Amino acid sequence: MRAKRAKSYRKAMQFYQQAFGFREPYQILVSPDFILAGASKQLPVKARLEEAVQGQAKFLVTHCGISELLKSTSNFRAQAITASKEFEKRRCPHQEPVPGLDCIKEIMGNENKNNYCVAVQDNDLRATLRTVPGVPILHVKQSVVVLERKSQVAKDASKQMEQDKLGLTELERSMLRAVKKQAKEAKGEKRKKKKKTAGPKAPNPLSIKKAAKKPQTAKTTTTPASKPGQAEKGVGSATISAMAVLGTKRSRPEDDTSTPTKKAAIASGNPAASEDVVKHKRKRNRSAKNRATEKDSVAVSQAPSS
C-alpha cells in the first residue's frame, strides 16, 4: 500500500475512533460477496483488510453469510468457503437463513451500535450503509481493498455529537467563559478586601477587653500597698487634698519657686499654712489679670491713632 493512501486511511480510522469510539481490534463484518470477490482475485483478505483499517482486526461472518456461500454457484466457491472458515461466526437473529446482505443490513440497523466496519461489494448495501452514521465501508476494487471516504452523514453525526457533548454552541461557550472569568475575578477582589479590613481595623474584641482590664486590676492591687507607706511617713488627709490643689498648677515655673515652702507646710502637716499658700496664689492671679486688662485697654486706645 502506498504511503499516501495508508496515511489517509489512518486518518479516517482516527476519525471513527474519536467521533464514534472505534477501538482496535476493529470488528469487520464481512459479507459473502466480498469473500467471493477476494477469492476471485486470490487476495489474502485478512491481511488486506487490516491494511485498509491500519490496525488489528477481528473478522466476522454471519450464519446467513456462510449458508449463502455454501449455496453459491461461483467458480470461487471452494476458496471462499475455506477463507470464511478463518473468520469468527457471528450470531444473527435468523433461524432460517436470509440473504447475506439482508442479514448484515439488519445487524447494522440505523446506529451501528457495535462499531462494526463492513466489507461488502454490493452497491445498494453500501449506499444504505452510508446513511448510517459511523460505518467504515470496505470493498475490493481492482484487486485492492479500499476503505471508502467517510460519508457526509458520518461527518454531520460527529459534529452533532460534539455539540451534544458540550451542549452549547461556540458563541455560548465563549460567553460562558467570559462570565466565569468575571465571577472569579470579583470573588478574588472580595477576598482581598475582606482580608485588608479584618486585620488592623477590627482585631478580636475579646483580646482588647482582656488587655484593658489587666492593668486596672494591677493598679487597684498596688495602690493599697503604697498607701500604708504614705501613712508611715505621717502625711495627713488634709495635706493630700492640698497636694491635689497644688498638683493641678505644678506645670507653671513660678510655682516651682515656692515649692520648698509648700513642701515644708505640707510636711509639717499644718492646714493653715497650706491655706495661706492658696490665698497667696489667688492674689497673684488677680494681679496678673488686671495687668492683662490694662495692656488690652492701652492697645485698644492706641489702635485708632495709628
Ligand SMILES: [Zn+2]
Ligand atoms: Zn442472519
